Amino acid sequence: MTSGAGTLDEAQEAYPRIQRRTLHDEVLERMRDMIIEGTLAPGQRINEGLIGAQLGVSRTPLREAIKTLASEGLVEIQPAKGAIVRKFSSTDMRHILEVLKSLEQLGGRMACENASDETIAAIRALHDEMMEQYRVRNRLEYFKLNQAIHSAIVAASGNDVLVEMHGTLQARIKRLRFIGNEGPEKWAGAVAEHETMIESLEKRDVDALMEVIRLHMDSTRLRVWDVL
Amino acid sequence: MTSGAGTLDEAQEAYPRIQRRTLHDEVLERMRDMIIEGTLAPGQRINEGLIGAQLGVSRTPLREAIKTLASEGLVEIQPAKGAIVRKFSSTDMRHILEVLKSLEQLGGRMACENASDETIAAIRALHDEMMEQYRVRNRLEYFKLNQAIHSAIVAASGNDVLVEMHGTLQARIKRLRFIGNEGPEKWAGAVAEHETMIESLEKRDVDALMEVIRLHMDSTRLRVWDVL
DNA sequence: GGCAAGTATTCTGTATGCAGCATAATTTTA
DNA sequence: TAAAATTATGCTGCATACAGAATACTTGCC
Numbered sequence A, B: 001m002t003s004g005a006g007t008l009d010e011a012q013e014a015y016p017r018i019q020r021r022t023l024h025d026e027v028l029e030r031m032r033d034m035i036i037e038g039t040l041a042p043g044q045r046i047n048e049g050l051i052g053a054q055l056g057v058s059r060t061p062l063r064e065a066i067k068t069l070a071s072e073g074l075v076e077i078q079p080a081k082g083a084i085v086r087k088f089s090s091t092d093m094r095h096i097l098e099v100l101k102s103l104e105q106l107g108g109r110m111a112c113e114n115a116s117d118e119t120i121a122a123i124r125a126l127h128d129e130m131m132e133q134y135r136v137r138n139r140l141e142y143f144k145l146n147q148a149i150h151s152a153i154v155a156a157s158g159n160d161v162l163v164e165m166h167g168t169l170q171a172r173i174k175r176l177r178f179i180g181n182e183g184p185e186k187w188a189g190a191v192a193e194h195e196t197m198i199e200s201l202e203k204r205d206v207d208a209l210m211e212v213i214r215l216h217m218d219s220t221r222l223r224v225w226d227v228l
Numbered sequence C: 001g002g003c004a005a006g007t008a009t010t011c012t013g014t015a016t017g018c019a020g021c022a023t024a025a026t027t028t029t030a
Numbered sequence D: 001t002a003a004a005a006t007t008a009t010g011c012t013g014c015a016t017a018c019a020g021a022a023t024a025c026t027t028g029c030c
Helices: A007-014 A023-037 A048-055 A059-072 A090-114 A117-135 A139-155 A160-180 A184-202 A206-225 B007-014 B023-037 B048-055 B059-072 B090-114 B117-135 B139-155 B160-180 B184-202 B206-225
Strands: A075-078 A082-085 B075-078 B082-085
Touching: A023 A048, A023 A059, A023 A160, A048 A059, A059 A075, A059 A082, A059 A160, A059 B059, A090 A139, A090 A160, A090 A184, A090 A206, A090 B090, A090 B160, A117 A139, A117 A184, A139 A160, A139 A184, A160 A206, A160 B090, A160 B160, A184 A206, B023 B048, B023 B059, B023 B160, B048 B059, B059 B075, B059 B082, B059 B160, B090 B139, B090 B160, B090 B184, B090 B206, B117 B139, B117 B184, B139 B160, B139 B184, B160 B206, B184 B206
Parallel strands: none
Antiparallel strands: A075 A082, B075 B082
16 A cells, blocks of 8 residues: 555645535535634524625525534524524533543543654644743634644544544634633633643653643633633 | 423423424434445445435435535535445544543443432333343344443433534444344343443442443454454 | 547536515504 | 504525536447
8 A cells, every 4th residue: 555656646645636625615614713703603593695695605505514513513403493603501511521521631641652752742832832822922823722732632642533523522612712711810820731731741641641631621611611 | 490380381391392303304314324224335325316316305405414414424525426425444443432432431430420310220221121132132122222221321421412422423333333243242242241331330330330331342343343 | 359539418516496484564453 | 552463574495407527428449
């Protein structure tokens, strides 16, 4: 499998296959962003005609995207009434964070065992970059890097399914997390936890990593609490 | 919130709101079954016109269902080519079972802590019924109860999100699991593990339950191995 | 006979049309 | 004047129509 005749593989390496994008995909991505950014607010009803016109797309691909969003848990569909952006209760939040904690712990454990030094170094780089953004108080960039680090740790496990599940859940609470980290003291707490996470990972100290992930998730719940 | 005027609540208790079912939902369910039963075989291309005619439905709701199935990971969509029933590699299988193990362990732990005695008794009842089906060698009923028990334990955690994620992953490997348990000795092994699971749960012995779930998942991998 | 090019056909992706339900607006009635 | 009934409007659910891509088929050529 590794190379063989070569030319075709090499060509695909150099010029990765351009994948056709359907409107469905395009719309899906855009709507996810709109929900996370708050352009589509929780509880808001989604008018197919309106959004369709806004995106310059007919209702067909839009409806398909909405169905996918529903399957991802970002919107709720009420037959004959329409779709509304899902509103998460504090209970939902607790449930999501419980599962997310478990998934990240699994990811962390596997990363400690399997990840290459290079992979871990790359995560450290993300972390350093994040700290820089923290220093200059660029909250948006900080936040994106923060999410990227969590994803990267899970990805370092090498388990695609884990990455997928983690991504789905992370998307659900992305917005709440962003709003939740507003106060300076909360922000500082999160940063400190991250520092410990990276150190544990570099030492491949599974127990310490498990503990700090637990702490990080539990305190995320507290930080986000009053946003609900 | 608990009763108030009463009449309406009582009425809804007696005659639960009939929820509208869209064709999308109906088709989705049917196609899930078709995939699990093998009517739609892994790798097979899904012809929209054909399946639509077969189900007596136009392409529109069918396409929506396919998009949802894709989001659930049961089919794969190749733009301009169509959807094919997803084929799982042994690596996929390993990844799925790893995550499933983690989720079931989380569910089991929470069930030990939170579930009522009645809930656990109900699971025991499922188990006894399953053993009966094992005795008479009714493999299909046995299998359904087997799945139901796993779901019930996770449901006993009280965490809806966990139930949802678990359900999604369970669906992906349902078919392989069914085929995988064919040999008598494999079957017997799975039964023994289940017995231990229930006993641990009744004793609310978290450590024992964690261990047997680990064992059960790991041996599931072996049992299914040669089906791939 | 086998291969290549060109043609035909099938199927997907998207738009649009129509019927029915839900809700808002309006009128009617006590 | 307020509540109920009725009409009117808007939006969803589904079917169908059409364009373009992908595949299957046919024909010609070596």
